[in-house]
Amino acid sequence: MSIRIAGDRGFSLQKSKRKTFSVMLLKLKFVVLAVTVCIFLMAPAIHVAAKKQLFGTIQPVVVIDPGHGGDDTGATGPDGSPEKVITLNFARILAAELDRGYKVVLTRTTDSMLDLEKRTSLANYPRGDLFISIHTSASYNHGTTGIRIYWYQKFAEDSLTRSEPPPNAAAQPGSSLLWTQAQDRFREDSLSLADNIRGRLDDLYEARDIRLQGAPLLVLQGANMPALLIEIGHLSNPKEENKLNDQPYLIDLARAIRRGIDDYFEQEKQPGAP
Numbered sequence: 001m002s003i004r005i006a007g008d009r010g011f012s013l014q015k016s017k018r019k020t021f022s023v024m025l026l027k028l029k030f031v032v033l034a035v036t037v038c039i040f041l042m043a044p045a046i047h048v049a050a051k052k053q054l055f056g057t058i059q060p061v062v063v064i065d066p067g068h069g070g071d072d073t074g075a076t077g078p079d080g081s082p083e084k085v086i087t088l089n090f091a092r093i094l095a096a097e098l099d100r101g102y103k104v105v106l107t108r109t110t111d112s113m114l115d116l117e118k119r120t121s122l123a124n125y126p127r128g129d130l131f132i133s134i135h136t137s138a139s140y141n142h143g144t145t146g147i148r149i150y151w152y153q154k155f156a157e158d159s160l161t162r163s164e165p166p167p168n169a170a171a172q173p174g175s176s177l178l179w180t181q182a183q184d185r186f187r188e189d190s191l192s193l194a195d196n197i198r199g200r201l202d203d204l205y206e207a208r209d210i211r212l213q214g215a216p217l218l219v220l221q222g223a224n225m226p227a228l229l230i231e232i233g234h235l236s237n238p239k240e241e242n243k244l245n246d247q248p249y250l251i252d253l254a255r256a257i258r259r260g261i262d263d264y265f266e267q268e269k270q271p272g273a274p
Contacts, residue, residue, distance in 0.1 A: 061127065061128045062128065064098075064104060065091075065108075068113075069114060071113055074087070075235045076235070077238070090232060092106075093247075093250050093254045094257060097254045097258045102261075120222045123227075128223075130226055130227070132229075134229075137233065139234060145237055150212075151212075151228055152187070182221065182222050183221060196263040196267065197230070197264075215229075
């Protein structure tokens with residue numbers, strides 16, 4: 001004789017449902033765990049890919065500083081060409097060449113005078129990636145030719161090779177320690193940039209006419225980025241004065257400098273680059 005208790009069937013169904021729910025919950029936990037492990041393992045690759053995509057879309061900031069301006073005329077050529085006009089004209093040409101691929105900032109766009117610290121501060125403010133100050137050379141020897149590329153080097157290092165005093169070489173009274181040491185971090189990068197630009201200038205000048213050297217230039221001292229001062233020709237040389245007023249030549253010169261900048265950034269992308 002079997003005795004059936006009312007509700008047994010309902011109880012069995014509820015027990016079966018609870019068991020099924022427990023199995024499903026356990027499976028869900030395993031799925032969540034597996035997904036979590038996958039995300040954890042893939043996170044570095046995702047981070048690197050996102051970083052590459054981010055930096056691939058951000059344009060490097062190149063700050064161009066046309067030397068002199070306003071009451072500060074700079075050097076004057078035999079035919080009366082003022083350095084301040086030549087540097088601003090060339091800076092605009094270089095900016096136009098760099099505009100495709102870079103964000104360009106000019107420290108001045110008019111015939112205005114800026115002190116040296118202000119120029120450097122204008123480069124630091126937009127967090128520039130490169131700072132290039134444009135000047136011309138002048139010499140008592142009117143036959144001197146060529147281009148000079150300077151990076152910042154302190155007086156104590158004493159390796160100047162130039163016969164004339166370098167432009168803007170001065171101590172900065174009352175300057176902060178961070179300002180005076182800003183370029184220490186970027187010395188190798190500045191040298192690399194200079195070397196890449198020199199490599200592209202070989203198409204325009206003989207190697208002996210392109211000189212790279214360090215100098216304690218105040219305009220470069222506080223730049224918080226790789227920084228160079230480029231003297232684009234000897235304004236005291238009548239032939240070079242004519243070239244510095246020749247638009248097609250200046251365009252070729254700007255393109256050479258732009259290619260050198262391109263080479264520098266390509267080099268920075270290589271494995272092992274900082």
